[in-house]
Amino acid sequence: MGDKVYKKIRVVGCSAESMEAAVELAVAKASRSVHGLAWFEVIESRGAISDGKVTEWQVTVEVGFRID
Amino acid sequence: MGDKVYKKIRVVGCSAESMEAAVELAVAKASRSVHGLAWFEVIESRGAISDGKVTEWQVTVEVGFRID
Amino acid sequence: MGDKVYKKIRVVGCSAESMEAAVELAVAKASRSVHGLAWFEVIESRGAISDGKVTEWQVTVEVGFRID
Amino acid sequence: MGDKVYKKIRVVGCSAESMEAAVELAVAKASRSVHGLAWFEVIESRGAISDGKVTEWQVTVEVGFRID
Amino acid sequence: MGDKVYKKIRVVGCSAESMEAAVELAVAKASRSVHGLAWFEVIESRGAISDGKVTEWQVTVEVGFRID
Amino acid sequence: MGDKVYKKIRVVGCSAESMEAAVELAVAKASRSVHGLAWFEVIESRGAISDGKVTEWQVTVEVGFRID
Amino acid sequence: MGDKVYKKIRVVGCSAESMEAAVELAVAKASRSVHGLAWFEVIESRGAISDGKVTEWQVTVEVGFRID
Amino acid sequence: MGDKVYKKIRVVGCSAESMEAAVELAVAKASRSVHGLAWFEVIESRGAISDGKVTEWQVTVEVGFRID
Amino acid sequence: MGDKVYKKIRVVGCSAESMEAAVELAVAKASRSVHGLAWFEVIESRGAISDGKVTEWQVTVEVGFRID
Amino acid sequence: MGDKVYKKIRVVGCSAESMEAAVELAVAKASRSVHGLAWFEVIESRGAISDGKVTEWQVTVEVGFRID
Amino acid sequence: MGDKVYKKIRVVGCSAESMEAAVELAVAKASRSVHGLAWFEVIESRGAISDGKVTEWQVTVEVGFRID
Amino acid sequence: MGDKVYKKIRVVGCSAESMEAAVELAVAKASRSVHGLAWFEVIESRGAISDGKVTEWQVTVEVGFRID
Numbered sequence: 115m116g117d118k119v120y121k122k123i124r125v126v127g128c129s130a131e132s133m134e135a136a137v138e139l140a141v142a143k144a145s146r147s148v149h150g151l152a153w154f155e156v157i158e159s160r161g162a163i164s165d166g167k168v169t170e171w172q173v174t175v176e177v178g179f180r181i182d
Numbered sequence: 183m184g185d186k187v188y189k190k191i192r193v194v195g196c197s198a199e200s201m202e203a204a205v206e207l208a209v210a211k212a213s214r215s216v217h218g219l220a221w222f223e224v225i226e227s228r229g230a231i232s233d234g235k236v237t238e239w240q241v242t243v244e245v246g247f248r249i250d
Numbered sequence: 251m252g253d254k255v256y257k258k259i260r261v262v263g264c265s266a267e268s269m270e271a272a273v274e275l276a277v278a279k280a281s282r283s284v285h286g287l288a289w290f291e292v293i294e295s296r297g298a299i300s301d302g303k304v305t306e307w308q309v310t311v312e313v314g315f316r317i318d
Numbered sequence: 319m320g321d322k323v324y325k326k327i328r329v330v331g332c333s334a335e336s337m338e339a340a341v342e343l344a345v346a347k348a349s350r351s352v353h354g355l356a357w358f359e360v361i362e363s364r365g366a367i368s369d370g371k372v373t374e375w376q377v378t379v380e381v382g383f384r385i386d
Numbered sequence: 387m388g389d390k391v392y393k394k395i396r397v398v399g400c401s402a403e404s405m406e407a408a409v410e411l412a413v414a415k416a417s418r419s420v421h422g423l424a425w426f427e428v429i430e431s432r433g434a435i436s437d438g439k440v441t442e443w444q445v446t447v448e449v450g451f452r453i454d
Numbered sequence: 455m456g457d458k459v460y461k462k463i464r465v466v467g468c469s470a471e472s473m474e475a476a477v478e479l480a481v482a483k484a485s486r487s488v489h490g491l492a493w494f495e496v497i498e499s500r501g502a503i504s505d506g507k508v509t510e511w512q513v514t515v516e517v518g519f520r521i522d
Numbered sequence: 523m524g525d526k527v528y529k530k531i532r533v534v535g536c537s538a539e540s541m542e543a544a545v546e547l548a549v550a551k552a553s554r555s556v557h558g559l560a561w562f563e564v565i566e567s568r569g570a571i572s573d574g575k576v577t578e579w580q581v582t583v584e585v586g587f588r589i590d
Numbered sequence: 591m592g593d594k595v596y597k598k599i600r601v602v603g604c605s606a607e608s609m610e611a612a613v614e615l616a617v618a619k620a621s622r623s624v625h626g627l628a629w630f631e632v633i634e635s636r637g638a639i640s641d642g643k644v645t646e647w648q649v650t651v652e653v654g655f656r657i658d
Numbered sequence: 659m660g661d662k663v664y665k666k667i668r669v670v671g672c673s674a675e676s677m678e679a680a681v682e683l684a685v686a687k688a689s690r691s692v693h694g695l696a697w698f699e700v701i702e703s704r705g706a707i708s709d710g711k712v713t714e715w716q717v718t719v720e721v722g723f724r725i726d
Numbered sequence: 727m728g729d730k731v732y733k734k735i736r737v738v739g740c741s742a743e744s745m746e747a748a749v750e751l752a753v754a755k756a757s758r759s760v761h762g763l764a765w766f767e768v769i770e771s772r773g774a775i776s777d778g779k780v781t782e783w784q785v786t787v788e789v790g791f792r793i794d
Numbered sequence: 795m796g797d798k799v800y801k802k803i804r805v806v807g808c809s810a811e812s813m814e815a816a817v818e819l820a821v822a823k824a825s826r827s828v829h830g831l832a833w834f835e836v837i838e839s840r841g842a843i844s845d846g847k848v849t850e851w852q853v854t855v856e857v858g859f860r861i862d
Numbered sequence: 863m864g865d866k867v868y869k870k871i872r873v874v875g876c877s878a879e880s881m882e883a884a885v886e887l888a889v890a891k892a893s894r895s896v897h898g899l900a901w902f903e904v905i906e907s908r909g910a911i912s913d914g915k916v917t918e919w920q921v922t923v924e925v926g927f928r929i930d
Binding site: 808813838839840841842843845846847848851 | 880881882885886890891893894899900901902903904925
């Protein structure tokens with residue numbers, strides 16, 4: 115168990131499907147510019163409504179990744 | 183960007199299926215008496231258990247809509 | 251409405267599928283050692299990431315059950 | 319366990335007697351204009367002081383009721 | 387100090403000018419449909435950005451008013 | 455002041471009388487299976503409503519007791 | 523509505539009777555050294571347990587008073 | 591960087607003008623009885639309403655000052 | 659409503675003028691290195707005091723912007 | 727990554743030495759009755775004072791362990 | 795268990811050594827002007843950085859003491 | 863007191879020694895890629911347990927630094 119340091123950033127994923135899809139989208143997009151994403155924490159869940167229907171799930175996640 | 187005012191109300195949707203279904207139900211029901219629902223925020227997620235199984239997802243959302 | 255007392259315990263379910271599956275797993279496992287689980291409250295949602303993909307949903311729930 | 323939807327509203331009861339009396343007053347008054355109140359949650363407790371004595375208990379409750 | 391009951395509702399005011407203007411707008415609009423607004427509490431302050439400039443202050447207030 | 459360790463558990467007392475009675479009930483019931491309860495912290499207060507009247511006070515307390 | 527300034531201090535009242543009695547005791551004691559107490563807010567409620575019984579209600583209140 | 595100790599007190603400023611004016615008033619008044627005020631943190635913003643207009647901004651600040 | 663992802667970063671603006679000016683400064687500075695800032699949320703408001711006067715408003719905002 | 731379930735319990739460690747020693751004591755004591763403790767989260771840090779000196783560090787941790 | 799009243803004040807200790815040293819400094823300094831300090835609660839931990847090194851630990855504690 | 867802007871980022875330091883060492887590690891690592899770190903705030907403290915012993919202290923800090 116050597117000394118390690120992680121950075122955490124906040125990303126919001128928006129999906130028409132589900133809260134899980136919104137999180138997966140956020141994680142997938144973040145992983146393109148940052149290597150080694152290790153975990154996420156759900157910070158906030160909200161969404162858009164149009165004509166009385168949920169049209170978008172917007173989930174804010176804080177993702178952590180190791181920095182060298 | 184003229185001056186606008188929104189009102190927010192809290193609604194709890196209960197569904198046997200999923201958290202998303204509970205939110206959609208709450209939004210659908212609220213849209214019958216209020217016009218122009220624009221967004222929602224998830225406030226709390228809980229549910230009922232029976233015989234060791236989740237039988238109901240109860241999600242409280244705060245929904246916002248413009249008032250004239 | 252006689253006098254009743256409930257106990258609440260915190261359980262974390264981990265599932266590769268969805269947040270609902272994580273909750274259901276936690277509830278199912280808790281119901282093996284505790285009788286009469288009546289409700290749950292979602293306390294925290296987080297998860298593991300591997301190769302830029304969500305590999306595990308970890309949801310902490312507080313479950314309540316009556317004690318005699 | 320069919321699909322149900324509840325609305326939650328915030329009411330502040332003020333009583334010279336006790337916190338319970340303040341809650342009961344808020345619930346009683348709310349029940350005059352809303353049918354089917356089912357539960358309440360205490361949000362905040364405060365009060366007024368005069369001449370070094372508590373003269374009013376002001377308790378904010380969020381009450382829930384089913385909507386059809 | 388007789389028994390009194392107040393209701394609290396959440397309103398979001400949006401103004402291009404300032405946070406105070408957003409609150410005043412929310413209060414003014416709410417007072418058109420509700421009589422006897424007595425106080426407000428700031429719940430959240432956010433806003434819109436366009437071309438690197440703040441274009442709208444969006445302040446959520448909870449306003450209280452007496453009900454008979 | 456030697457080294458001591460305490461455990462904390464959450465219990466919900468339900469009483470038709472008052473919030474204090476609900477706490478006392480929770481504490482009394484918990485003390486039957488756990489020895490040495492030393493203190494409690496009120497976590498949440500809520501209750502049931504029937505016919506516009508409070509019929510049950512439900513108070514969640516976290517109680518602490520020494521473990522050897 | 524001229525310009526006014528209030529100070530707020532935190533006081534913990536301990537009573538064997540009830541939460542209300544604990545608050546009233548805190549307010550009464552604080553009013554001996556500070557004039558013009560105007561309001562209080564309940565911050566935390568806890569207490570002591572002995573032999574499976576609640577022996578003391580400890581309520582922390584924040585009291586406000588005008589300063590000249 | 592020698593060892594220093596600061597005390598923090600809570601003050602509520604009330605102004606008819608703006609939230610900033612309320613903070614400045616609270617700070618100015620506190621500085622009459624306490625020397626060396628160094629910083630403040632906004633804790634809560636609320637206010638009074640009369641005839642559908644904001645008549646008073648009430649901002650609670652926690653101010654810090656060094657003690658010797 | 660296609661799939662979108664936003665990133666959120668925290669910035670603290672410091673201004674001698676007002677809280678709004680502090681927010682606007684933070685937003686303006688952040689927009690120099692990040693394109694497409696879309697919204698902000700006020701996280702914390704504090705400031706510096708010198709000679710009994712507020713000399714600086716320090717407002718922390720979380721700003722969101724779309725990432726491709 | 728198969729399906730796993732963890733339980734979390736709250737334990738308070740009290741030590742005259744340091745906050746770390748209080749946590750280590752709580753973890754050590756909990757591990758005597760529970761197998762497979764995997765992680766902890768610090769929930770609250772407080773302590774006792776006597777004759778103007780800190781005589782005890784009391785740290786509440788939530789510890790998690792896998793259940794089969 | 796007679797009726798007792800405690801006051802709580804917030805103090806920030808700053809030390810170059812450790813968080814414990816910062817708390818002990820705050821407690822020691824507070825005990826010079828207030829008698830009978832009985833307990834403390836850690837409210838916030840922060841600090842100063844210079845040249846990439848932590849140069850000061852700043853811990854805010856709320857300390858309680860009995861008043862007669 | 864000219865206009866200044868700071869950015870805040872979240873970093874998690876992991877150390878086998880102590881919470882202070884975890885913070886110092888996070889600060890030291892962050893200072894390699896960012897110049898002018900000025901202060902930190904402790905956001906969360908947790909850790910890993912193995913064989914009933916704390917094997918790693920994991921402290922999340924939010925560090926602030928001036929941007930030009």
